[in-house]
Amino acid sequence: MGQQQLLLLVIALVITGVGIVVGFTMFHNAADASQVDAVTQECISMAARAQMYYMTPGYRGGGGYSFNGVTIDKILPASVNYPAGENEHGVFTITPNGGDALITGRPRRSSASNRVVSLKVTPSMITTSIAE
Helix, strand or coil, X not given: CHHHXXXXXXXXXXXXXXXXXXXXXXXXXXXXXXHHHHHHHHHHHHHHHHHHHHHXXXXXXXXXXXXXXXXXXXHCCCCCCCCCXXXXXXXXXXXXXXXXXXXXXEECCCCCCCCCXXXXXXXXXXXXXXXX
16 A cells, blocks of 8 residues: 555656646746737837838938938937837847838847847838747
8 A cells, every 4th residue: 555655646746846847838938928029019119110200301300201310219219227229128229221121129038039020111011020
């Protein structure tokens, strides 16, 4: 009878250990996905501000129907805790190219930093892609 109880105890410990490991893995995967989602949302917000810059006349500080001159300072300015182009979710860049602009965002979590979010912004459309 003692061997059966010992075997059941070992099996229970193994199942509990596997459950804990699976739980940690699921938590970290969900945290990575959440940060990528937050970076994507921030990039979309920045794309809308870049389109606003495009539509604003030059004499009012905009691009005058061009993305040339748009900088990260104009669409994601520095805050108290982070320099321009950075926030708690990631690090962002913008590359203007006359008729369009490319916005990229990289999550801060090291395990999610290889999932780069890229947005191509035109005056009427925003195209999103996420590198896996």
